[in-house]
Amino acid sequence: MPSEQFARTGGSRRASPGAPFAGRLGSAIEAPAIMPGMVPRQRLVDRLDLAVQRPLTLISAPAGFGKTILVESWAELYRGPALIRRVTLPADGEPADVLNSVHQLLRRDDRQVLVLVLDCGDLMITPEYGKSLDRLVRGYAGRFRVVLLTRYDPPIPLYQYRLADAIAEIQATDLAFTLDETRALMREFSLDLTEEQVADLHIRTDGWPVGLMFAAMNLAGKSDPERVISEFRGDTGNVAAYLMSEVLDSQPAELRQFLLRTSLVDVVRPGLAEALTGSRCDLRSLQFLARGNSFIQPVPRTADGYSYQALFREFLRAEMLYEQPAAVPALHRAAAAWFAQHGQPLDAIHHAVTAGDWAQAARYLVADPDSAALLIGRRRRHATALLAGFPDDLEGPEAAVVRAVLGLAEFDVGRCVRELDRARTSLDDDGSIRSQAAELVISLLQAVCASLGAATDADLGVVLAAEGRLQAASRPAVFHPEARLLILGCKGRILLQRGDFPAAVEAFDDGIALAEDTGAHEALTEFLGMAALAEAIRGRLRRTGEIVAQATALAEAGTSPDLPQATLVAEAWMHTDQGDLAEAEELVQRAEEAADSTHDARVVTAAFALVRARLLRASGDVELATAELRAASADFGLHGGWLDQALIIDAAKLLVTQHQLREAVGMIERSPGREQAGSLLVLQRAAVDAGERTPPQPPVAVDRATPLQTQVDGWLVQAAESIRAGNTARGGLCLERALRLAAPELLRRPFVEAPPVLRKLLQPTGDAMRHHAWLRAPSRRERDRVVDRRGTSRNDLVITTALTSKEQEVLEHLAELLTTEEIADTMFVSVNTVRSHVRSILRKLGASRRNEAVRRAWEMGLLPTRPDA
Secondary structure, eight states, X not given: OOOHHHHHSOOSOOOOTTOBOOSSTTSOOOOOOOOTTOOOOHHHHHHHHHHTTSSEEEEEOOTTSOHHHHHHHHHHHOOOSSEEEEEEOOTTSOOTTHHHHHXXXXXXXXXXXXXXXXEOTTOOOOHHHHHHHHHHHHHTTTTEEEEEEESSOOSSOHHXXXXXXXXXXXXXXXXXXOHHHHHHHHHHTTOOOOHHHHHHHHHHHTTOHHHHHHHHHHHTTOSOHHHHHHTOOSSSHHHHHHHHHHTGGGSOHHHHHHHHHHTTSSSBXXXXXXXXXXXXXXXXXXXXXXXXXXXXXXXXXXSSOEEEOHHHHHHHHHHHHHHOTTHHHHHHHHHHHHHHHTTOHHHHHHHHHHTTOHHHHHHHHHHOGGGGGGGSTTHHHHHHHHXXXXXXXXXXXXXXXXXXXXXXXXXXXXXXXXXXXXXXXXXOSSOOHHHHHHHHHHXXXXXXXXXXXXXXXXXXXXXXXXXXXXXXXXXXXXXXHHHHHHHHHHHHHHHHHHTOHHHHHXXXXXXXXXXXXXXXXXXXXXXXXXXXXXXXXXXXXXXXHHHHHHHHHHHHTTSSOSOOHHHHHHHXXXXXXXXXXXXXXXXXXXXXXXXXXXXXXXXXXXXXXXHHHHHHHHTTOHHHHHHHHHHHHHHHOOXXXXXXXXXXXXXXXXHHHTTOHHHHHHHHHHSTTTTSHHHHHHHHHHHHHTTOXXXXXXXXXXOTTSOHHHHHHHHHHHHHHHHHTTOHHHHHHHHHHHHHHHGGGTOOHHXXXXXXXXXXXXXXXXXXXXXXXXXXXXXXXXGGOOBOTTOOBTTSSOOSSOOOHHHHHHHHHHHTTOOHHHHHHHHTOOHHHHHHHHHHHHXXXXXSSHHHHHHHHHHHTSSSOOTTO
């Protein structure tokens, strides 16, 4: 067990010749030269300058943190009034005659102030000497000050000094290099590193000064610094030699064994340390060890967790493997057993695998449903790496479950299903606890497989059955949060595909709350993304923005990983529906770069295709939009769910805009979701555009799960039918109902895509625009509200939908009075493409002629100042 006796035991290493203070106090020791390549660290010099105003200054840190260099840098700049004398502690722990010399000097001159710098190296002053030093400091209060450089807390009543505010402490965390200092040190070595490389190096070394010096030496003359930094380790070369001679060799045998054995785990806790060492270890022991600066520090946000500095941990593990190779597997098995007993299955699996005990690793995975965490977030890749060597010939239900997990981690649903069937048939029928645990894990994995399929009634039943089984297995003492997160994700994913948006949002919201309560940051990020996407599809665009803002804040604060693709697609959906196409296009580009393989990928990919197709339609590229939807529909499959039918509905709408009404009707009638509200509206819209004068049909039935866009579309189709039938009054009422429905969410897209018969009512200068100013979606240029030379605001008239970059270019050529052919030649496009852009410009500006469109563009500030202005 680590205890104070370790730190207080004098080492056997000899101090350098001439280092101990000898003779009179005035014969100060010659200071060692500052190491070449070191950078000025004024923040520490200033801090020490203030610290020495107190009776005791304790500079406590492990080897290589620059304690001596700091004092020498400060002493060179110190201008008094106190005298500075430095003493190096000899091997016996008592500098000869130092205290007597101090006493005589201070008695001779009662105005003299003396600062004694006592450098202990890797040794410790004796308790008797500590008492004498304490008496002298108190006896000459204000005139005698001590700066103690040490690797351990000295045998001085430090708590009394702390209570009296008579001590200043500078520790390893203070002496560690900051990022700016790391950058300056690399420049001192003439190393041209990128910001990312400097940051990686700083993280790799934790700012340990000597570690950074060795790293700089390794980098010198290398052509691939990124590789050198990634391969910089504590178990080889100069770093290992330094840690051996300066740290490990000076430790007593029992503490040495403690360090070696506990280094095999990433976080050391008292009970775990006992399991690895066989000796009693309590929290106080670890606290003292940390105060002793043995490269071990508390883990933030834990009550009893401690971890070794990364380079030191690598060194200790290599040394343990070298000195006691036969003991290492047994230690990993002991760690695995402790983690399993304390409800940490992932750590148990990791150490069992490291010990080469695959059968035990499989048992740990099946015994705890929270091993489902291997399928959450980025740990899916960790599962693949951790279990990559799992033997194919290992028999038993647990082994089959492990292979099923590997199949799911690689999105091989077929393999997962086969292995789960094999596991279930090989289970005992005796109702043993082992069998019950395996059944629960199997049901969880089956739920994941079901959520990746067609979202049928059977798939939903599988997920709900797994949820019920998990609830039955959960008790207050055994809550299984990771398994619950997995089930909530499966449930929300299936409900979203089926179009039950309120229930899907409820599942995702439950996942958000659970992830927040349990600190599952990766799961929280994924649930926020899917909740935002569900709300966007549902038409609750304001709520979408709130969730996106929450996810963005977490990412910017570093609490969670970067925004997942689902969040970016949800935000793009929101901006597309609100008519902010420029912002939506930027988000689409970001979403393409953020593509990742997750269990949500199938749903997100389909939603992403809808957003891209709608943007292409808004830009006038109907053919590409159609191709996008057809490709997505082929990949997603046709099952009659809401999401796959949404791809068909949008493709049919494009056929309607191209006046291919028969084809649009045929596409809907052949689809499995032809009875959905959106499908019926396409058929009604096709009849309206065909000019059929039939009596207005009753509104399509909607419920709380019907997306807002579908509800608005329904009233717009009703308005168009009424106007076609000559009932303009009813048409106006239906249009007003659609506007009132869409207004709270600023849902503008349905009005841009409204039937042609309604466009006159939706012109920028019409009554609808005057009474519903929210329809105006300012373009990026208009947001600046530039005022022309006549003092007239250029934001008086705003187009319903922003122009695309190509449309803006065509508009500028129209203002120069170029013909269609001249514009085509200038832009290197076809005449038909230019005509398509012109039609889109006229529609968006509410103009019927080119010159009218140019005039309105000048009024809106979309073009430079008019020539006659």
